[in-house]
Amino acid sequence: MDSPEPKRTVSREDASKESMAISRQVIGINFCGPTPLMWRADELKSARELGIIGTLVGSLARQPRQNTRLGRPLELLPEEGRLLADMGRAAVIPDSTNEDPEVNPEQVQQYHAGMENSFQEQGAMALEDRKTTLLRVMTAKHNEDSGSQEDSNGAVRDRLEALDHGFSFPRTAMAVQLCTARAGLSHCPEVRRLLATDWPIPRDERSETRFRVFRDLRRQGFYLTSAGKFGGDYLVYPGDPLRFHAYFIVVCISMDESMPLCDVLAIARLGSNVKKTVLLCSSGESQEDDGEEVVYTSLQWSGMV
């Protein structure tokens, strides 16, 4: 018999309620310097459902010493964060590291109480676990030996009693959680709405162009990630990047500035080498209205046929 597994089956109703709750929640974004990060797994899921992919940059909890798959936090592009904030789906949580002046005795006491409780429960579970194993082993052995029932039951009872008296669960064997995200009040939605600050909007034209292009492509249903190593601004996927290859490399340029021909050639060459179409994108007049256009030009290397 295997050790008991915690059953994680959830009823249909609960599942749908849960997904609705997830979809209505306001995602919290924490800045680490100028970089926007997201920490909670449920919020990462919400963001992905809104089409915001981001990049995982931390060590993976299960296997921290490898680079192929990383874990939380999720680093967002500034455009991704700004889009979420504009949609009203995310809020910037202000940095509170400088505020706490001294030890909070109540919290410390809660922490120690929690640890003690955990220790006791884990000790009890360890004992139960041992007993179950012992029972299993002894039953199997007696089945082989085919001795009398009376003797075997007595022996088992003796061993179990010995275990009760002699078993000790050392403190060092206790399992402890190293939290990824910060626990605290800021995760309560009402508190979060009060705390939230505005998204810091940059003032330069390039960031504005990048944002407009990002928003337009996202509206059309594409998924976007960063493309620095491809020499462009974004990589455009027709679906979730987990399953699909990228179609386009987006390069955002200003409508008015002329682009030197050697730059055009360089990016076109690169695109043809990696089998992706290059999209040169510019945004129209810089007004607040929604109706401004984003102009796309695609580059594809073709031969003389």
Next chain:
Amino acid sequence: MADQNKTSAKVEFGNELLNPSELFEARTRSHKIPVRGQTDFIPTGSDQQRDRLLQSLDEHWNLVSEERVERLGNLVKAVWIPSDMIVELQSPAGKFWQTMGFSAHGKQCLHPEEALYLMECGNLQVFYQDLPLSIQEGYERFLYSKTMSIQHYQVFGHLKRLGYVVNRFDPSSVPSQYERQLNLPQSRDRSGRLPKRKRSHSPTSRHTGTQEGPTSKRMEEEKDCNREEEDKNLDSLPDLSAPDIDKIQTASHAASTTSTEGGQSRSWWSKEGSPDSDPELTGQPQSSPRWDFSSIPFPDLGSRRWLPSSLTSPDPCLLPGAVGSVGACDVAPWLQRLNLREVRMSRHEWERERDRYRRDINQDREVRRCRNWAEYQELQERRIQRSRRDRPAHLWKGPVTPLHDPAQVTSTGELLDKISVIKSTRLLEGASSLKGSEEWRICFNIYQPVTVAEFKKSAPGKPYSRMCVCSFDGPVLDLWTLKLLAFQSGDIPVTYAVVDHGDISFYSFKDFQIPTDVSF
């Protein structure tokens, strides 16, 4: 034990804190990461695609939402000290101590990035104000400064996860080029002064009492040589016999004692002792030179106009005290040693000599023949034309002149150099004169992944490379920065880690010379 993470299990997201039973069960969690499947190119909207996507996503959320659970006995306890920006260990360090951390006032300490990395690996639990810090708090508190931002940490973590040994770069630990030339044994502790080279007792070494660095020694030796010559002049005058090396030595030593006694620091560059030119002669008071050279007669024995038969006795105050007064000096044996023969020059050379040193324009025959100003100007023109016979006016008079004068002798290599548009340069050329920069600096030393037993923190040896962290958003790397950082790094190559929203690319630059098909 059965794999507990089945792909069909739904993950609960609400609370990220695990209850004791979950913690207990986590001991037997699988440590394998599922392999990513092949990706498609075109979304077809088919059920099969959707199912595969959902399966991938489930796997993904399972991995991402998993929390770190560690046995308390395996965790090292530590405390964050924000005032010093270090983490102090409170229980003995584990295996990581071989390559990370340092000792400070008796305690084992870690830099913030090292502590954060160990927290992410599940080896360390850092407390602040008696409560354990979460990874998020670690990021927000430890990566606050400009020296260790989140980009630096991403590079640090990336390299550590690959197995490299990474520690902070300390500019003072790089040996200077001179030290490398001397091949001094490298010691980690730089607080003690380097051992001084013993000064040998030679005629050129005078000031055995002073302490100075290697570069100033050269300047001083040069000065000593000059001074010795000057002393020789003074001392050899009263000598009647042939000059003797030993005599000079003793005489010069005598001179040195008098001069040091007097506490002189004679500056070679000016009569008044200027303090700037003698920085290394500390401990000797600066004063004006003892001799007024303008009033001491130095006979010119090579002149043809005046040949004295003997030299008068010099003033006793000019002589070293022990010598006393000396008689007149017979010049004849000295003159025999000088070459007083007249130089035989051709007429042309003679004229040139004469013209060079005694230019009286009215003595020029050709000028005398000119009757008026116009003729003189014509003469000048002709002379210029003669000297520039090979330079036609239409080429050389305009604003754009030829790159090269055919009359000048040159080599093919030099010509190629003249017509080149971009001058090639080596990385370290001219790099020593560059001043430091605020935005570009080397952050880390990288050592190759070795077995734990071989690496020693106190004597790590030469790093494999040094790392500079930048991003595509920041300023572009230019030649000036490349040279500056290559110089700062000494003989270790510098690698540039460019961070782009979580993605890291590494670049390095190497010196090479384009082969030219010419023998210079």
